[in-house]
Amino acid sequence: MVKKTGRPGYLQIADELRERIRGGLLAPGEPLPSTAQLAEQFDASLSVVKMAVGILRNEGLVVGQQGKGVFVQEDGQPEQDSDLRTEVTALRSAVQDLTRRLEQVEAALPAADPKTRN
Amino acid sequence: MVKKTGRPGYLQIADELRERIRGGLLAPGEPLPSTAQLAEQFDASLSVVKMAVGILRNEGLVVGQQGKGVFVQEDGQPEQDSDLRTEVTALRSAVQDLTRRLEQVEAALPAADPKTRN
DNA sequence: CAAGCCAACTAGGTCAACTATGTTGGCTAT
DNA sequence: ATAGCCAACATAGTTGACCTAGTTGGCTTG
Numbered sequence: 001m002v003k004k005t006g007r008p009g010y011l012q013i014a015d016e017l018r019e020r021i022r023g024g025l026l027a028p029g030e031p032l033p034s035t036a037q038l039a040e041q042f043d044a045s046l047s048v049v050k051m052a053v054g055i056l057r058n059e060g061l062v063v064g065q066q067g068k069g070v071f072v073q074e075d076g077q078p079e080q081d082s083d084l085r086t087e088v089t090a091l092r093s094a095v096q097d098l099t100r101r102l103e104q105v106e107a108a109l110p111a112a113d114p115k116t117r118n
Numbered sequence: 119m120v121k122k123t124g125r126p127g128y129l130q131i132a133d134e135l136r137e138r139i140r141g142g143l144l145a146p147g148e149p150l151p152s153t154a155q156l157a158e159q160f161d162a163s164l165s166v167v168k169m170a171v172g173i174l175r176n177e178g179l180v181v182g183q184q185g186k187g188v189f190v191q192e193d194g195q196p197e198q199d200s201d202l203r204t205e206v207t208a209l210r211s212a213v214q215d216l217t218r219r220l221e222q223v224e225a226a227l228p229a230a231d232p233k234t235r236n
Numbered sequence: 237c238a239a240g241c242c243a244a245c246t247a248g249g250t251c252a253a254c255t256a257t258g259t260t261g262g263c264t265a266t
Numbered sequence: 267a268t269a270g271c272c273a274a275c276a277t278a279g280t281t282g283a284c285c286t287a288g289t290t291g292g293c294t295t296g
Contacts, residue, residue, distance in 0.1 A: 044250090045250065058211075064278075065277075066278065128279080153246080153248095162281095164281085168248075169280095182248075184247045185246050186289060
């Protein structure tokens with residue numbers, strides 16, 4: 001980690017990973033190194049690495065899959081101004097749709113056993 | 119706080135604060151309650167509150183001033199890109215959450231209700 | 237009275253430990 | 267050989283502690 005620039009470590013790491021992705025060093029679909037590996041690479045604690053990854057996750061640059069890893073998002077960077085409005089509209093309707101479906105299914109559940117896993 | 123929705127506390131708190139700001143309950147220039155107060159209000163740990171505030175800070179909705187407090191961004195220009203970006207972030211987060219919950223419930227619902235697709 | 241110190245607040249960053257949950261692969265017992 | 271268990275690893279979330287640093291207001295002291 002890094003320079004004593006006063007810039008917080010978790011931001012520096014997020015910057016670096018963002019750079020690696022944009023630069024193609026980490027291709028879409030590829031997994032990032034594990035949290036522990038990153039912590040060692042950057043000589044930082046697990047917490048700051050998790051914070052850094054959380055930022056990228058929040059940005060949609062990366063998707064975490066529990067138990068497997070964190071993967072570079074396939075879908076590129078739409079996120080341009082004109083696309084933003086479009087995406088807002090699409091997301092808003094998606095939320096409404098999902099909410100409706102969820103409520104239906106949840107209502108159709110009497111008191112099902114939550115242990116019902118495969 | 120901690121509604122049993124499985125949605126992480128730090129996201130629930132971020133959502134709630136975002137809502138308060140958008141709803142005008144917290145006006146631009148006004149300070150949020152202190153970290154400690156929020157922690158008590160939401161019955162969460164300081165860490166979780168700090169994570170939530172960090173998200174809003176990252177979204178530009180709010181600015182922290184060390185030693186004083188965290189203030190709702192004045193900016194002015196309503197309905198600008200930052201506003202859209204904020205909503206995109208919030209919506210994307212909500213979509214991910216709802217999708218996960220839906221898939222869980224639907225998967226746990228083998229043929230309990232054949233009428234509702236599946 | 238005024239200068240300066242100090243205690244109590246604030247945000248922000250970092251760390252370590254624990255829980256939970258999902259995935260995978262290897263071992264074992266049938 | 268196959269089914270099931272289990273250990274090791276992964277992300278994710280939470281908590282609590284400790285530290286830095288800025289701000290404020292009250293108290294002490296000169």
